[in-house]
Amino acid sequence: MMMNNQRDWWKKAVVYQVYPKSFQDSNGDGIGDLNGITQKLAYIKSLGADVVWLNPIYQSPHVDNGYDIADYYQIDADLGSMADFDRLLTTAHQLGLKLILDLVVNHTSDQHRWFQEAKSSRDNPYHDYYIWQDAVSGQVPNNWGSSFGGSTWEYVPAVDQYYLHLFAKEQPDLNWRNPQVRQAVYDIMRFWLDKGIDGFRMDVINLISKVAGFPDGPIIQNKQYGDYYVGTANGPHVHEYLQEMNEQVLSHYSVMTVGETPHTGVQDAVPYVDARRHELDMVFHFDHMHLDYGKYGKFSTNRFKLTDLKRVLSEWQTTIAEHQGWNSLYWSNHDQARAVSRFGNDSVYRVASAKMLGTLLHMLQGTPYIYEGEEIGMTNVNYRDIQSYDDIETQDVFKRLTQIENLPVQKVMEMIHCKSRDNARTPMQWNRSTNAGFSIKQPWLKVNPNYTVVNVATAQADPQSIWYYYQRLIKLRHQYDIVTTGTYQLLDPDNPLVFAYTRTTATQQLLVVCSFATHISDWAIPVSLQSKKWQPLIDNYPIVADNETANLTLQPYEAKVFLRAL
The missing domain is CATH 3.90.400.10 (Oligo-1,6-glucosidase; Domain 2)
Structure with missing residues (x-):
């Protein structure tokens, strides 16, 4: 796709998220780095993505893997130098890729x-x-x-x-009420924007305005403390601050912004993304991420219900569109479990379900985010002992659940296997060689043992792989404007096995049908959509000629997309 100079170029773009420590090690120290990313930019370009988002690359003690920043103007020594970053940015732009950085300004490191x-x-x-x-x-x-x-x-x-400090004690929260703090943040933003970056992902940006008086929060189940969101999420001045940021900084550049906004329902999100308010372009919400929460919150081992998933995603599709906003679309990221393990089937139907999930997401309205390894169907890792995990959240949960809740270690390890953030942070699996081709040295975090089967080289050698399927999905988004502009409508909301919806413009209509079943099933096409005009656009199984216009037979985790003229 040729990128244009319009300010909403990101509406037709696909973002590829890179976790720098885990993507590619170029100097053999076991830690991914900027030069390693530069080496792999052509790979990202070949997939078809338009934008690369890097998790924090700034100087940090790494208490929270880079989200504790000690100097916003310096590159972390483990990742390289400013010269390495400049080379990365130049190479990306030469390839036609845009580059966005993480902006972490709710808090700093205590070493700042x-x-x-x-x-x-x-x-x-x-x-x-x-x-x-x-x-x-x-x-x-x-x-x-x-x-x-x-x-x-x-x-x-x-x-x-x-x-x-809402997070680790080494991550003190900034006082956004102080105008000098805000101006210091804007100076940081200008520094990177003037270098030529193309936007920011803003970490927990909806928490920057705290409620005066710091009211106690309700006690969280199975915890001894209160929920801080009552006095931090979507606080009294957050929109004032973001509008000031937009007016003073963002409006002067043709860039994209996406804000991470925990504890934000769709109605709360509208003010952030309503284009008429000039705040952010889109936000990451967590409503679909919370569908499998239970007694132990995030670390519960529940399975989501498809009817709930349909309700949540549909609500965001329709509400945000009604308010001239824009959606972010994602299944996973550096803080979440692997998509195919959480929402699909990472055993017998790993390939089929990974393709199905990609189809469902990429045909929605919004900007899709692909997390590194998603395009080859990387799965959760199952380390046998807690010592193999690096993540501060995971270590805290293990300690709390085993020592305070007195849960069996085996049970807690099952919960961690499902939800640890390290599931997403294991090194990228490039090939079958030692350490999955990530590094010549033992990596900072152990490689998932299934790398001999799940890796880029194997995927690129198979024309039917998840990788090539994702490449086709991205091409369709670039080729058909209806994927960007079409009106969304959910079909058959109470069906527990099939997620189906349409996208419609004045001249065309898409029909997207995705099965979450592990068996062959039939789906009745609504009478209003029964037509012989439908043409298959993409399918994660071989397309079989079928003149049936009233019912579809779906293979396990099958995804079908049809297009017709109106």
């Missing part, structure tokens, strides 16, 4: 110069860059529990105050 100054004295000018509270009757300011265990408040004797 600002915080080092802030904790030294209440009189230090940087003290007000962060959120401080005095003790309340000798206790922490409220009952909020951090995402990685313990209280969200950490005491600093030198100033006799607590600072707020």
